[in-house]
Amino acid sequence: MKKLSLFLLLNLLFVNRSLTAIQVTILKINGEVQIRKGVEETWIRAREGMILEDIDSIMTGVGSSAELSLTGHTLFRLASNAMLDVTDLRDITEQELFLYIMEQKLKKIEPASSKTKLRIGNVSVVHGESQSNGQIDPADQHPDFWIQEKNGAIALYEQDYLTNSIVKIYKTLEIYPNIQDCGEMHLYLGKSFEALHKKGQAIESYMIAMQKSQTPTCDIDIRNVVAREADLALKRLDAK
Amino acid sequence: MTRRIKLLICSILFIINVQRLDAVSRSSGIGLKMSYWNITNHPTRIATSNFGRHASVDISGFGAWIHFSSRAHLNWFFEFQIGAIGGTHMAVEDYVAGTTEVSALVPILLGMRYDMMSSRIPGYIQPYINGGGGPYWISSIKTRGAIELNEQEIVSYNQFGIYAGGGANILLTDWLGLNFNITYHFVDLKFEEEFSGLEFGLGLNFMWGRRSEIFEIKDVQLIVSDIYPAYYQFYNTYPIALVRVKNIAGYPIEVNLRSRLANYSERPSISGYKRIENGKSIDIPVTLIFGSMIQEISTHESAVLDIEVEARVGKSHIKTLSAPITIHNKNAWNGDIDKLNYFITPDEPDILKVSRELSKNLNEYENNPLLHFKQAVYIFDYLNSSGITYHKDPNILFYEDDRVQYALETMQIGSGDCDDLVVLYSSFLESLGIKTAFVEVQDPNKEIAHLYLIFDTDIQPEQGRLISSNEKKYIIREKGNGVKTIWIPLETTLISAGFEEAWKVGAVQYLRDGIIENGIRDGWVKIIHVQ
Numbered sequence: 001m002k003k004l005s006l007f008l009l010l011n012l013l014f015v016n017r018s019l020t021a022i023q024v025t026i027l028k029i030n031g032e033v034q035i036r037k038g039v040e041e042t043w044i045r046a047r048e049g050m051i052l053e054d055i056d057s058i059m060t061g062v063g064s065s066a067e068l069s070l071t072g073h074t075l076f077r078l079a080s081n082a083m084l085d086v087t088d089l090r091d092i093t094e095q096e097l098f099l100y101i102m103e104q105k106l107k108k109i110e111p112a113s114s115k116t117k118l119r120i121g122n123v124s125v126v127h128g129e130s131q132s133n134g135q136i137d138p139a140d141q142h143p144d145f146w147i148q149e150k151n152g153a154i155a156l157y158e159q160d161y162l163t164n165s166i167v168k169i170y171k172t173l174e175i176y177p178n179i180q181d182c183g184e185m186h187l188y189l190g191k192s193f194e195a196l197h198k199k200g201q202a203i204e205s206y207m208i209a210m211q212k213s214q215t216p217t218c219d220i221d222i223r224n225v226v227a228r229e230a231d232l233a234l235k236r237l238d239a240k
Numbered sequence: 241m242t243r244r245i246k247l248l249i250c251s252i253l254f255i256i257n258v259q260r261l262d263a264v265s266r267s268s269g270i271g272l273k274m275s276y277w278n279i280t281n282h283p284t285r286i287a288t289s290n291f292g293r294h295a296s297v298d299i300s301g302f303g304a305w306i307h308f309s310s311r312a313h314l315n316w317f318f319e320f321q322i323g324a325i326g327g328t329h330m331a332v333e334d335y336v337a338g339t340t341e342v343s344a345l346v347p348i349l350l351g352m353r354y355d356m357m358s359s360r361i362p363g364y365i366q367p368y369i370n371g372g373g374g375p376y377w378i379s380s381i382k383t384r385g386a387i388e389l390n391e392q393e394i395v396s397y398n399q400f401g402i403y404a405g406g407g408a409n410i411l412l413t414d415w416l417g418l419n420f421n422i423t424y425h426f427v428d429l430k431f432e433e434e435f436s437g438l439e440f441g442l443g444l445n446f447m448w449g450r451r452s453e454i455f456e457i458k459d460v461q462l463i464v465s466d467i468y469p470a471y472y473q474f475y476n477t478y479p480i481a482l483v484r485v486k487n488i489a490g491y492p493i494e495v496n497l498r499s500r501l502a503n504y505s506e507r508p509s510i511s512g513y514k515r516i517e518n519g520k521s522i523d524i525p526v527t528l529i530f531g532s533m534i535q536e537i538s539t540h541e542s543a544v545l546d547i548e549v550e551a552r553v554g555k556s557h558i559k560t561l562s563a564p565i566t567i568h569n570k571n572a573w574n575g576d577i578d579k580l581n582y583f584i585t586p587d588e589p590d591i592l593k594v595s596r597e598l599s600k601n602l603n604e605y606e607n608n609p610l611l612h613f614k615q616a617v618y619i620f621d622y623l624n625s626s627g628i629t630y631h632k633d634p635n636i637l638f639y640e641d642d643r644v645q646y647a648l649e650t651m652q653i654g655s656g657d658c659d660d661l662v663v664l665y666s667s668f669l670e671s672l673g674i675k676t677a678f679v680e681v682q683d684p685n686k687e688i689a690h691l692y693l694i695f696d697t698d699i700q701p702e703q704g705r706l707i708s709s710n711e712k713k714y715i716i717r718e719k720g721n722g723v724k725t726i727w728i729p730l731e732t733t734l735i736s737a738g739f740e741e742a743w744k745v746g747a748v749q750y751l752r753d754g755i756i757e758n759g760i761r762d763g764w765v766k767i768i769h770v771q
Binding site for chain 2: 036038039040041054055057085087090096099103145174175176177178
């Protein structure tokens with residue numbers, strides 16, 4: 001009986017793959033909007049009526065926007081200076097979100113197999129590490145790309161794609177772990193969790209947002225907004 | 241003096257001989273013995289008095305037995321014995337008048353015998369206790385007579401009785417033992433009955449059949465019935481089979497297991513002695529130690545797995561069993577993605593030589609985060625220029641397994657299928673210290689699984705735009721130390737199409753199958769690190 005319940009639960013969790021496929025049509029363009037097909041390197045100018053596949057991306061320039069139709073009916077508005085992968089718009093249930101977050105946490109745990117795996121010999125430490133590689137040259141970093149990703153996540157949050165917003169923020173933070181966003185991303189992470197009634201995760205995110213907003217290099221306006229909103233949210237959630 | 245020396249030598253030889261014997265009783269035995277049993281209640285004697293006018297002769301009771309025993313369970317035996325005991329009392333008075341009493345006793349007995357400490361004693365003495373019961377047929381003839389007077393009384397009857405006693409078998413050979421016993425017979429179930437009394441016996445016991453067992457092999461579970469030479473080292477620690485051994489000795493024993501594959505094991509694999517408490521069972525894993533000859537097998541062959549279980553209690557008790565095993569050829573692979581590691585040969589001298597020679601051309605990237613990426617491109621281009629192409633595996637009649645070529649073999653042959661090319665490219669990259677992983681796609685909607693490669697560029701995520709402006713072209717993976725780096729998926733079957741195309745196709749595959757179709761989450765896309 002237990003096995004049967006588990007099987008049914010897994011079936012409920014893992015919905016049919018065909019249901020997750022998504023098609024996006026560009027309905028309206030305002031200003032400079034570009035799309036990128038699949039894994040191509042170049043962006044091309046978008047046109048109204050264009051159909052995007054599930055591996056494509058869309059990006060709006062500063063002061064531009066686009067209206068999208070998702071699988072023929074739902075309307076989605078992408079605001080200024082934002083980037084979105086079509087996969088960011090796929091259905092993500094709360095259970096899937098939970099699995100995703102758990103996966104992120106599990107990734108941090110060293111796999112047990114490395115300890116039990118057959119090894120030839122009995123080497124305590126492997127030597128030969130190079131001292132040259134690993135340092136990031138500041139010139140190689142492109143601090144502005146994350147802003148478009150962040151704006152894409154905000155667009156998702158504002159249009160009630162809460163689980164999608166959370167996943168996009170996590171992915172952006174994975175690619176850009178050292179960005180100086182003054183806690184803005186964690187603020188929206190907290191907002192999304194709060195809207196999903198995940199109080200613990202919301203409080204945790206707001207606290208990180210509050211902490212990051214205190215970074216001296218932060219823009220004073222952003223810092224004040226993030227700190228005030230995070231503080232209010234923490235009070236609202238009885239975390240203070 | 242000479243006689244003493246002979247006696248001493250004989251004694252030593254006897255002791256040496258009997259020490260070699262296994263004291264565990266065999267399953268059946270038949271014996272003959274002589275016994276003394278006082279059934280007349282007179283001591284055995286000849287007496288005269290008054291210059292011969294009075295004389296008496298008493299024989300208190302002697303007889304012979306034949307007995308048969310057969311094992312019922314472990315150290316318990318059924319026994320059947322039949323004996324004939326006779327005693328007499330004759331008295332003469334005044335040379336003419338006399339009385340004669342002759343008593344005869346024929347017990348027909350059934351009982352049980354328990355061999356004590358049968359397997360714990362390595363030597364020759366096998367003590368036992370026994371008991372039982374049955375009818376005692378009693379016959380008594382009394383004659384009283386003088387010159388003209390003669391009286392005769394014959395009495396014959398049956399009485400039920402029981403017996404209890406003990407004794408020992410001293411084993412002279414594997415099939416012959418000297419038996420002595422002391423038994424008390426309660427005829428008519430009474431201690432004080434006329435014929436009740438102690439019986440002393442001495443005889444020979446002939447034995448045959450199986451010895452009693454101190455352990456049982458309850459189950460043999462063959463875990464691996466197919467040996468793949470490519471990962472022969474794996475079997476040194478991974479159990480080929482599990483043997484369940486049960487202790488039925490009645491006390492704790494220690495069991496050792498030896499296993500070998502005839503003609504392929506250089507020496508037996510030994511489990512070491514494991515203690516088993518009385519009545520308990522343990523599973524002992526069977527492992528194998530292979531020699532290098534196993535890697536020279538070009539076609540699949542049959543072999544026999546020999547297992548020997550030895551219990552050490554005083555002397556060794558050994559049981560052997562065997563099982564057929566198939567040994568596949570050196571290129572065979574059972575399709576387990578985590579076993580593909582064993583085909584990767586980064587330390588192969590020819591691979592090392594080529595990869596390091598090629599790497600010398602990239603000295604300008606020595607302190608550059610792009611070093612691994614550039615090396616990977618260079619190696620890929622080298623394989624491309626070497627004319628390596630994709631080619632399906634050959635059809636081998638009546639053979640189902642996948643076939644994987646080692647890197648050098650693919651270089652010599654010039655082509656391979658997806659697993660061969662993954663092994664080839666991974667071997668080269670690993671020889672340069674670049675971490676690689678297999679991506680196995682077992683799409684439930686497709687019949688055949690696919691394999692491609694990802695490798696670690698050692699580039700941190702923030703530097704991703706050094707290699708691509710499209711983050712969908714790479715995967716961010718976290719190392720054990722928490723550092724995240726960029727991994728690149730490559731469709732290695734597209735060696736002839738060049739690195740950029742192989743990368744694009746690999747990235748799209750990963751994106752579609754792994755992420756959009758949820759293959760990674762649902763488990764049909766697996767990433768296995770080469771370690």
